[in-house]
Amino acid sequence: MDFSHSAKAADYLRRVGDFIRTEIEPVEAEYHRVLFETTRDRDAAWVVPPVLAELKAKARAQGLWNLFLPDEEFGGAGLSNVEYAPLAELMGRSSFAPVVFNCNAPDTGNAEVLVKYGSAEQQERWLGPLLRGEIRSAFCMTEPDVASSDATNMVATAVVDGDEIVLNGRKWWSTGVGHPDCSFVIFMGLTDPEAHRYQRHSMVLVPMDAEGVKVERMLSVFGHRDEPFGHGEVSFTDVRLPLSAVIAGPGRGFEIAQGRLGPGRIHHCMRSIGLAERALELACERASSRVAFGKPLANLGGNRERIARARIAINQARLLVLHTAWLLDTQGLAGARSEVSQIKVAVPNMALEVIDMAIQLHGAAGLSADFPLADAYAGARSLRLADGPDEVHLNLVARFELAKYLSENNR
Structure with missing residues (x-):
């Protein structure tokens, strides 16, 4: 393999590096100070420091946006994995730099899923706003009551009922559900226990305000709560959604x-x-x-x-x-x-x-x-x-x- 950067990647490396040094690093202390002041009350709703919106607007105006996404048709930068990798390294230097460039997980993975598997309706409702940085998302797969290192253990269900899909179960370590702008999650659940073990599960797009969805609590890692994103435990109780909310169809989870x-x-x-x-x-x-x-x-x-x-x-x-x-x-x-x-x-x-x-x-x-x-x-x-x-x-x-x-x- 060639270790030199392509001209396109080298240009992005220079621009992203300059942006991090001149725009992000000087305000890191202020960003964390605001977070600390607004989250001292552990029961208070989390807020996003205003400087983040300012930085995102600057990054987008400079074309430093959705750099993770190879699909230029959807507004991505058209970079390969090799080209994007050093940019991800630069962003990793700061806890919130990936957000500034709209390259933060789990939004990146969820966007990739919708680009590759999402219907036109799903892409219009969820992917567009996600790629514009207007909303955030989460991914609900891990469960508290089973060893989730073996995903076939999953007990949460996504059952087809006529023209609806019905969700029940509890997920945790769902990163991003604490963010005030988290608008939807991707839920993975058991649909057909009699099918082949890798065709039993489905992925479903679930609005956070759907009836039966509840964030039970936010979890900490060594005492850190990762505000304003966070890792939550979420319950799904008889959540009914149209079959059109299933990504790529039942059984393809x-x-x-x-x-x-x-x-x-x-x-x-x-x-x-x-x-x-x-x-x-x-x-x-x-x-x-x-x-x-x-x-x-x-x-x-x-x-x-x-x-x-x-x-x-x-x-x-x-x-x-x-x-x-x-x-x-x-x-x-x-x-x-x-x-x-x-x-x-x-x-x-x-x-x-x-x-x-x-x-x-x-x-x-x-x-x-x-x-x-x-x-x-x-x-x-x-x-x-x-x-x-x-x-x-x-x-x-x-x-x-x-x-x-x-x-x-x-x-």
């Missing part, structure tokens, strides 16, 4: 889920690399400026070696992700299944190690809100569970490796 996850994991991993880069920068600044026992921290206790190993680990992870992105572009998900699982394990673990090292160099300050490291650690740690835990992906990688040696019955 697993097919859609697989198509959704490949590019999304590239995005997650590259943002995590950007997060690790920023943590390493903070670690180096601290190690160079802080003095203990008469020496800079960089010259104490093996810190130089820790910094060197962090640099090596980040570079290794980036190359693995870019190779996976290249495989997705050239061979599709079928040719990159093992690699997609490899990056899903390798990158969050790498980011955790780098962030932990940076926290250690900052001492107690690294645990506080004075630096972004505690939030970064919580986010990176959650990725070892989101979109499948490490163990599931390791098993898949091993299965591909052992397939070269074992008979089909022993894989």
Whole structure:
């Protein structure tokens, strides 16, 4: 593969990098201050700092919008996975930069689903406003009462009843349902328990204001609630919707889920690399400026070696992700299944190690809100569970490796 950027990607890299440095980084402290002030009351409704709308308007005016979407017909930038990956890394340096460019999860994955599988009606009602940044969305798949690492365990139901689909069940860790602009969710439920195990489930577009939908509570990660997006537990009680709300028709939920996850994991991993880069920068600044026992921290206790190993680990992870992105572009998900699982394990673990090292160099300050490291650690740690835990992906990688040696019955 060619490691040079295309002219188009290089132009976007320059423009996105400039925007982050000149527009986003200078207001990060103010953004988080407003969030803190408005969410101190844990029962108060969440609000979005006004500066975010201003930044989104500037980004859109400069053509830095929906960069994740390869489909130019829908207003995307027309970038391949390899071209978009370094942009995702840049955005990962800031907790809200992806939102500024309308490239934040789970909206990106939901938009990709609607582009690929949505009907004209679904695209007009939900995709258009989502791509214009007028609304937000969530994805409801994980359930509290079953081991969701095996998605076939799902007990929430999406049952066809005449010309309607009826939803019942409880979902949690539905990222984005706390946002004031969250207008719909994609719900995955069991439709036909007698069908093939990968044809039993359906995905349904559910308005947040539909009768029977209730956000039961917001969940925290190590005490962080990820305002103004959040991760919620949502109940669905006899939610009745027209069959036209089903994406691509009943029974196609697993097919859609697989198509959704490949590019999304590239995005997650590259943002995590950007997060690790920023943590390493903070670690180096601290190690160079802080003095203990008469020496800079960089010259104490093996810190130089820790910094060197962090640099090596980040570079290794980036190359693995870019190779996976290249495989997705050239061979599709079928040719990159093992690699997609490899990056899903390798990158969050790498980011955790780098962030932990940076926290250690900052001492107690690294645990506080004075630096972004505690939030970064919580986010990176959650990725070892989101979109499948490490163990599931390791098993898949091993299965591909052992397939070269074992008979089909022993894989």
